[in-house]
Amino acid sequence: xxxxxxxxxxxxxxxxxxxxxxxxxxxxxxxxxxxxxxxxxxxxxxxxxxxxxxxxxxxxxxxxxxxxxxxxxxxxxxxxxxxxxxxxxxxxxxxxxxxxxxxxxxxxxxxxxxxxxxxxxxxxxxxxxxxxxxxxxxxxxxxxxxxxxxxxxxxxxxxxxxxxxxxxxxxxxxxxxxxxxxxxxxxxxxxxxxxxxxxxxxxxxxxxxxxxxxxxxxxxxxxxxxxxxxxxxxxxxxxxxxxxxxxxxxxxxxxxxxxxxxxxxxxxx
Ligand SMILES: [Zn+2]
Numbered sequence: 001x002x003x004x005x006x007x008x009x010x011x012x013x014x015x016x017x018x019x020x021x022x023x024x025x026x027x028x029x030x031x032x033x034x035x036x037x038x039x040x041x042x043x044x045x046x047x048x049x050x051x052x053x054x055x056x057x058x059x060x061x062x063x064x065x066x067x068x069x070x071x072x073x074x075x076x077x078x079x080x081x082x083x084x085x086x087x088x089x090x091x092x093x094x095x096x097x098x099x100x101x102x103x104x105x106x107x108x109x110x111x112x113x114x115x116x117x118x119x120x121x122x123x124x125x126x127x128x129x130x131x132x133x134x135x136x137x138x139x140x141x142x143x144x145x146x147x148x149x150x151x152x153x154x155x156x157x158x159x160x161x162x163x164x165x166x167x168x169x170x171x172x173x174x175x176x177x178x179x180x181x182x183x184x185x186x187x188x189x190x191x192x193x194x195x196x197x198x199x200x201x202x203x204x205x206x207x208x209x210x211x212x213x214x215x216x217x218x219x220x221x222x223x224x225x226x227x228x229x230x231x232x233x234x235x236x237x238x239x240x241x242x243x244x245x246x247x248x249x250x251x252x253x254x255x256x257x258x259x260x261x262x263x264x265x266x267x268x269x
Contacts, residue, residue: 017065027057027065029072032079038063045071049082091256097264098137104130104147104259106154108209113137123150140263148181148203148261155179155206159217163199166217170240172224175199179206186255187216189223197224204258212254215247 021027023038034047034057045068046058059068096102102113111130115137122136123146136143156179167174173196175189182188182202191197199220205213218240226233237244 019065020062021059021065021068027068029069034072047075053086093260093262095262095264096259098132098140098143105207122146144261144263151203151206152179155203159201162217166221170221172221179203187220189220204260207258208254212247212251215251
């Protein structure tokens with residue numbers, strides 16, 4: 001996925017500088033920097049907000065600086081809106097510490113951490129508290145490993161109970177399921193891994209409310225019938241989950257704020 005772009009029809013402006021822009025130069029207008037890209041095939045000016053938030057202006061050959069400056073000014077509110085939107089969608093995954101009272105989510109509910117000195121399972125849910133063994137909590141990396149393992153185990157158990165009803169509803173064979181770190185996705189479906197293929201779900205997904213985990217599961221199951229995200233894919237998914245678009249929006253919003261295992265580094269307290 002690239003940046004977002006705007007373009008402008010050719011027009012005459014009343015700037016001051018008539019010298020042409022040079023490919024690779026930086027144009028500064030009203031405090032904003034634009035990397036200039038000159039193309040002989042171009043007639044219009046175009047703007048792109050790159051993924052890193054930098055701005056590129058694509059211009060035709062012999063485009064006068066004043067025309068580019070006028071275009072930059074005219075595009076100001078467009079640029080601001082795009083940068084604002086980018087900010088709203090920027091990942092904001094929290095950093096956690098394993099201290100008493102810190103909260104972790106499971107299936108949409110918040111659980112405060114309770115450190116205990118009793119041995120037994122290193123992580124467990126007991127009467128509304130997430131109980132962590134003290135000896136584990138003092139070693140953040142070990143604690144993270146144990147907590148992620150707990151999400152994987154609990155999540156897998158939960159997902160296994162949902163897979164069959166969803167598969168029946170969507171009329172697809174029930175695939176195998178694993179819960180692990182799926183990188184920057186929430187789920188994947190691989191054909192041919194096992195009899196009916198394999199769905200992998202990110203462990204972090206199980207922090208979400210159950211209707212969103214269901215969405216992730218159904219999303220992957222729909223790929224058993226249709227690869228990619230074309231109109232026929234969404235039609236299939238909408239039959240199973242009529243409000244799938246709003247769930248997707250909710251997932252995009254909550255998903256960028258899920259804890260992905262980042263912990264306070266040693267010395268930060
Ligand atoms: Zn998909």
